[in-house]
Amino acid sequence: xxxxxxxxxxxxxxxxxxILAYMGIMLADKNxxxxxxxxxxxxxxxxxxxxVAKIKKTDSGEENVYCEIPxxxxxxxxxxxxxxxxxVDLTNAMATIGYNESIFSKRAVIDFNxxxxxxxxxxxxxxxxxxxxxxxxxxxxxxxxSKCGD
Numbered sequence: 001x002x003x004x005x006x007x008x009x010x011x012x013x014x015x016x017x018x019i020l021a022y023m024g025i026m027l028a029d030k031n032x033x034x035x036x037x038x039x040x041x042x043x044x045x046x047x048x049x050x051x052v053a054k055i056k057k058t059d060s061g062e063e064n065v066y067c068e069i070p071x072x073x074x075x076x077x078x079x080x081x082x083x084x085x086x087x088v089d090l091t092n093a094m095a096t097i098g099y100n101e102s103i104f105s106k107r108a109v110i111d112f113n114x115x116x117x118x119x120x121x122x123x124x125x126x127x128x129x130x131x132x133x134x135x136x137x138x139x140x141x142x143x144x145x146s147k148c149g150d
Contacts, residue, residue: 052068053067054067065113067110097114123147
């Protein structure tokens, strides 16, 4: 009877090792080849966290989303109101692509769907990620975007 238990434990251990090895090979193969890779996170907010999305219709009926820059005492403003290093006479917000202070009457907005976000030598998501990180802005879906290569 004792031999039976030893045999069962040995067979179970060998099967367990073989199954783990198979799973490891399959995971490594997917990771190396990039097969079935999906963007993370799968959904991207249109505006940074705690910013208000403003919608304006064009003459053709399209809806454009603009992100209202919060007041400098509110959350998630980062260093947008600080003086720009590149353009000394502007704040970081004013030096941002898509900045517009006249489209809505109350507060300035940034158009993150502006075509220029795609012309910075990288994808628009990576350009926005670089902008958000350099301005200390939290943006769910952008600051944690996983396909920027860094």
